[in-house]
Amino acid sequence: QVQLVESGGGSVQPGGSLRVSCAASGMIFRFYPMAWYRQAPGKQRELVAEITASSNTNYADSVKGRFTISRDNAKDTVDLQMNSLKPEDTAVYYCHAPRQAAWGQGTQVTVSS
Numbered sequence: 001q002v003q004l005v006e007s008g009g010g011s012v013q014p015g016g017s018l019r020v021s022c023a024a025s026g027m028i029f030r031f032y033p034m035a036w037y038r039q040a041p042g043k044q045r046e047l048v049a050e051i052t053a054s055s056n057t058n059y060a061d062s063v064k065g066r067f068t069i070s071r072d073n074a075k076d077t078v079d080l081q082m083n084s085l086k087p088e089d090t091a092v093y094y095c096h097a098p099r100q101a102a103w104g105q106g107t108q109v110t111v112s113s
Helices: none
Strands: 003-007 010-012 018-025 034-039 046-051 057-059 067-072 077-082 091-097 107-111
Touching: 003 091, 018 034, 018 091, 018 107, 034 067, 034 077, 046 067, 046 077, 057 067
Parallel strands: 010 107
Antiparallel strands: 003 018, 018 077, 034 046, 034 091, 046 057, 067 077, 091 107
């Protein structure tokens, strides 16, 4: 079965940077789109960024110009580089394989002074 394992969350001050990574297994990674979602306390889970098999990308308006999604098909990983972080970026970040309906366990990102 498909397994997605996130890593790299943590705490950072406003304006700082973090990178979260997702390692996939149980799927032919290079053929499929991947995505990052996030869920803040008391809010619905929302799409942050997505990347197609051919590495076309799409971002939520709230993160455009600050976040970058990328994939490494040799390592079966998808990363999210987050720059200029704001307190409102605080959430649990989830890796998602939409065609497989698979989710990772989530990694906490906290932006606070």
